[in-house]
Amino acid sequence: MCGVKTTLASFDLIVRGGRVVDPANGVDAVRDVGVRLGRIEAVSERLDAPRTTLVMDASGRVIMPGHIDTHAHLSSPGGNVDRAFGHVMLAESGTTTALDLGGEPANLAAGMKARGAGMNVACLLQLVPHKTVPEDDPRPAVIRDTVSSAMNRGAIGVKLIGGYHPFTPEATADTISEANAQQAWVAFHVGTKDTGSDLTGLREVPALVGGGRLHVAHINSYTRGMVLPPDEECREAFLILESKRGQLVSEAYLAQANGTNGKCDEDGNVIYNVAQNCLKARGYPTTDKGMRQALIDGYGSALVERGGRIVLVTGEEAVRVWQAAKTDASLSFPVNPAPSAFTLATEKYADGEFRVDAISTDGGSLPRNVAIERTMALVAFGALSWPDAVKKLSWNPSRMLGLLNKGHFTPGADADITIVDPGTGRATMSLVSGKVIMKDGRTAADGGTWLVTGQGEAAAKASGLPYQVMDLSKSWLYGKPLSPNERGRVRAEVT
Ligand SMILES: [Zn+2]
Numbered sequence: 001m002c003g004v005k006t007t008l009a010s011f012d013l014i015v016r017g018g019r020v021v022d023p024a025n026g027v028d029a030v031r032d033v034g035v036r037l038g039r040i041e042a043v044s045e046r047l048d049a050p051r052t053t054l055v056m057d058a059s060g061r062v063i064m065p066g067h068i069d070t071h072a073h074l075s076s077p078g079g080n081v082d083r084a085f086g087h088v089m090l091a092e093s094g095t096t097t098a099l100d101l102g103g104e105p106a107n108l109a110a111g112m113k114a115r116g117a118g119m120n121v122a123c124l125l126q127l128v129p130h131k132t133v134p135e136d137d138p139r140p141a142v143i144r145d146t147v148s149s150a151m152n153r154g155a156i157g158v159k160l161i162g163g164y165h166p167f168t169p170e171a172t173a174d175t176i177s178e179a180n181a182q183q184a185w186v187a188f189h190v191g192t193k194d195t196g197s198d199l200t201g202l203r204e205v206p207a208l209v210g211g212g213r214l215h216v217a218h219i220n221s222y223t224r225g226m227v228l229p230p231d232e233e234c235r236e237a238f239l240i241l242e243s244k245r246g247q248l249v250s251e252a253y254l255a256q257a258n259g260t261n262g263k264c265d266e267d268g269n270v271i272y273n274v275a276q277n278c279l280k281a282r283g284y285p286t287t288d289k290g291m292r293q294a295l296i297d298g299y300g301s302a303l304v305e306r307g308g309r310i311v312l313v314t315g316e317e318a319v320r321v322w323q324a325a326k327t328d329a330s331l332s333f334p335v336n337p338a339p340s341a342f343t344l345a346t347e348k349y350a351d352g353e354f355r356v357d358a359i360s361t362d363g364g365s366l367p368r369n370v371a372i373e374r375t376m377a378l379v380a381f382g383a384l385s386w387p388d389a390v391k392k393l394s395w396n397p398s399r400m401l402g403l404l405n406k407g408h409f410t411p412g413a414d415a416d417i418t419i420v421d422p423g424t425g426r427a428t429m430s431l432v433s434g435k436v437i438m439k440d441g442r443t444a445a446d447g448g449t450w451l452v453t454g455q456g457e458a459a460a461k462a463s464g465l466p467y468q469v470m471d472l473s474k475s476w477l478y479g480k481p482l483s484p485n486e487r488g489r490v491r492a493e494v495t
Helices: 086-092 105-115 140-152 169-181 199-209 230-243 273-281 288-296 315-324 338-346 371-381 386-401 454-463
Strands: 006-008 013-022 027-036 039-044 046-048 054-057 062-065 067-073 095-103 117-126 157-161 185-189 214-216 248-253 301-306 309-313 330-332 358-360 417-421 426-432 435-439 447-452 467-469
Touching: 013 386, 013 417, 027 046, 039 046, 062 386, 067 086, 067 248, 067 358, 067 371, 067 386, 086 095, 086 105, 086 117, 086 309, 086 435, 095 105, 095 157, 095 417, 095 426, 105 117, 105 447, 105 454, 117 140, 117 426, 117 435, 140 157, 140 169, 140 454, 157 169, 169 185, 169 199, 199 214, 199 230, 230 338, 248 338, 248 386, 273 288, 288 315, 301 315, 309 315, 338 371, 358 371, 358 386, 371 386, 371 417, 371 426, 447 454, 454 467
Parallel strands: 006 046, 013 054, 013 062, 067 095, 095 117, 117 157, 117 447, 157 185, 185 214, 214 248, 248 358, 447 467
Antiparallel strands: 013 027, 027 039, 062 417, 301 309, 301 330, 417 426, 426 435
């Protein structure tokens, strides 16, 4: 076989003959991927192995490093671990690693045991006054204790949820700097008591972050055309991100549907800023009457369980769900304009790096786990190349989180793999550490691996779950200041 390199080595598994897209190693070609002991052993034109080696045919498929979702929701609502549906829902879409953007770590671990689907999962503690943080607008000392306690319980940091439980700008800035001081992850759904969950909230970010570091969550949520036309909001969002480039990490999701809560107060007014914005966007009053009409008209949907998954229902059925929950129900509105999603997914800086680091789902237990599928639609459309798609879905997220063994197929990297059918854009199989966790849209594993920081190791050990320790000093969030060129350097590093 002239010209074809043959490597004979010992493999546990060979994924044979797919189009391997591994931008970190400059590979975009038909290759075999050899796995040994849960790690990538070799990627080559032809790998041979004894007959006993498991060989999976991937011809006609795309083989990419596993999708890392930097914004998911996996914790079970209300602490009911039997309702941790997000693991299965997210794994079914082809994701292999996820950051849960807001829950309680013990709840996440229990949910992973009860309904896990084999993924690697890290979580943030969401800051809800009088629930997870003892006071409104917490003082620095209170924040300090809340952050360190969250880390000890296995969270990798905290999430500020300005769209639901906004703090004053002062308490928000204090939370960012206190989290930074402990090198805890800190994500921000923008909005303070002075602004909202829209472009006005995003405009506050540079002042709030100062010289610090911040994960600005779902940029698409602030480019829905609430303040300016969507395209102008995208332009301004890019300038805001650029003004603190190197200090911020960001993601955006591609689903039209958002997630919110329909809770109303005693006077019949919709409480949460995000839900108010959804109603305002179509001219509905921000009252219980407006909400009811939006559901009846089919504009809003309610989330209900069906067969161990969460699905959307609308019309009278949605009204019944919302009323049965005394208005405190999870709802969804199609408020994310496609042009904003497109722009945020594809725009780059002059040096070739993406302006928004990653494509996320903001899904999990919310039925919009379309990151892979929609990104593949952008590839089919010609808006992203295959290597660019993999950068947004896997490589950049791995660097964001400091998961240096993921996001690429360098020998020694974790054998986390997502296999995609380029015809449908859907993932047909995914593997974590060389083990199949999803096949043909069905999960094939349970449990999962808990990703914690060194501070959370004791909690992870006590949980009995498999765990891995992350080093956030290696993340883009906390990595030492790098020039844009260095940051964009596509050299895989393996530890
Ligand atoms: Zn979210």
